[in-house]
């Protein structure tokens with residue numbers, strides 16, 4: 478970091494909650510993809526659950542988009558979020574083709590408890606009572622956990638199975654990393670002007686996203 482560069486509030490929170498952040502971005506499931514020991518039935522469980530999650534994530538991002546258009550005061554916010562929404566369109570198509578490839582019939586997949594709880598959390602964030610800065614912090618954290626996790630599976634020395642490289646590329650690619658940085662910059666800009674109450678809420682929401690992400694990975698172990 479340049480001497481003159483001030484550490485943003487998000488990085489300060491990540492440092493403060495470092496072990497939870499590591500639990501979310503270096504979960505055993507992710508590590509098992511990277512070292513090649515992944516149990517393919519775990520991967521299929523994750524695939525089915527994540528397909529359902531993404532279908533619920535679309536309205537959340539659409540809500541962020543509306544708020545970016547109305548409340549941000551910066552035209553570029555809407556463009557960044559619109560890019561995210563467009564990539565979710567591709568993502569749903571990708572899930573469908575992966576479902577056929579792995580023999581996972583999404584019409585029979587039932588959302589497990591952790592998935593339902595994460596969905597409820599997203600729905601609560603869609604309330605107009607929740608400040609834009611808080612919503613943006615959550616949005617960044619949700620995307621960043623996947624970016625960091627899957628980029629890890631593509632890093633030097635990985636033994637990621639060839640048939641899972643496509644999944645890892647989806648979130649681990651450089652374009653997605655840049656997009657996450659753009660979302661982080663928006664969140665940081667909003668947090669710089671946020672009230673004390675909003676800052677407390679944004680930190681709490683960040684922690685809760687990380688907890689939900691850990692619980693989400695845990696579903697891949699097979700339990701309900």
Ligand SMILES: Cc1ncc(CN)c(N)n1
Nearest residue numbers: 527530531619620623693
């Ligand atoms: C659980 C979860 N978290 C985040 C992402 C990335 N959009 C995802 N697909 N699924």
